[in-house]
Amino acid sequence: MSPIEALLSRVSIPRVSEPGVSAEELDLLLRAGLRACDHGRLRPYRFILLENEARERLGEAMSEYLHGDLVDVSEDAIDAAKNKALRAPTLLAVIFSPKDNDKIPESEQLVAAGCSAQLIVTAAHMLGLGAMWRTGNVAYSGEVSRALELQDHEQVVAMIYLGRPVSERPAPPDLDPEAFLTRL
Numbered sequence: 001m002s003p004i005e006a007l008l009s010r011v012s013i014p015r016v017s018e019p020g021v022s023a024e025e026l027d028l029l030l031r032a033g034l035r036a037c038d039h040g041r042l043r044p045y046r047f048i049l050l051e052n053e054a055r056e057r058l059g060e061a062m063s064e065y066l067h068g069d070l071v072d073v074s075e076d077a078i079d080a081a082k083n084k085a086l087r088a089p090t091l092l093a094v095i096f097s098p099k100d101n102d103k104i105p106e107s108e109q110l111v112a113a114g115c116s117a118q119l120i121v122t123a124a125h126m127l128g129l130g131a132m133w134r135t136g137n138v139a140y141s142g143e144v145s146r147a148l149e150l151q152d153h154e155q156v157v158a159m160i161y162l163g164r165p166v167s168e169r170p171a172p173p174d175l176d177p178e179a180f181l182t183r184l
């Protein structure tokens with residue numbers, strides 16, 4: 001498969017299994033993330049790897065956010081929330097970590113962090129891994145921020161769930177590029 005074919009065939013893979021990402025694969029994913037376009041090369045992001053018990057601690061934080069104040073929550077609902085973090089053997093969080101800069105606004109820095117996450121997801125696909133970018137309000141919650149030990153000025157951009165695809169990759173949607181293009 002040529003690089004452009006690999007790029008165009010990327011799809012999210014919600015269901016993945018063990019084994020998780022190897023050390024060599026992780027190195028390539030991080031290198032890909034560090035090749036994001038980035039005004040001023042500020043690198044306004046960093047990555048957090050969660051495996052094994054770290055995923056369980058994240059799941060507890062997610063459950064705490066989703067059900068913490070509620071009474072009458074069933075054990076099943078609590079377990080389901082905890083298990084959300086266990087949907088993949090490897091989780092890679094992309095964290096927006098803006099830098100003070102007079103010329104480059106935070107909005108541009110956030111875009112750079114998003115580009116970094118996209119490159120990681122794309123590289124994962126190219127390596128034959130399954131990857132899915134997930135967030136939701138829970139990812140921006142204080143509970144999850146604390147579990148990830150974020151600083152006050154930081155926030156989650158992506159929780160990338162990674163592993164081996166459990167089924168064949170679906171075809172990507174067949175979109176007409178011209179429908180998204182304006183010619184002036």
Ligand SMILES: Cc1cc2nc3c(=O)[nH]c(=O)nc-3n(C[C@H](O)[C@H](O)[C@H](O)COP(=O)(O)O)c2cc1C
Pocket residue numbers: 010011012013132133134135136157
């Ligand atoms: C910032 C961001 C946050 C996302 N959060 C979620 C999420 O929480 N849950 C989800 O199912 N998909 C989420 N997605 C979308 C999926 O990662 C995926 O791109 C989407 O399902 C479309 O599938 P595709 O990538 O195969 O085209 C998010 C995407 C982005 C860019």
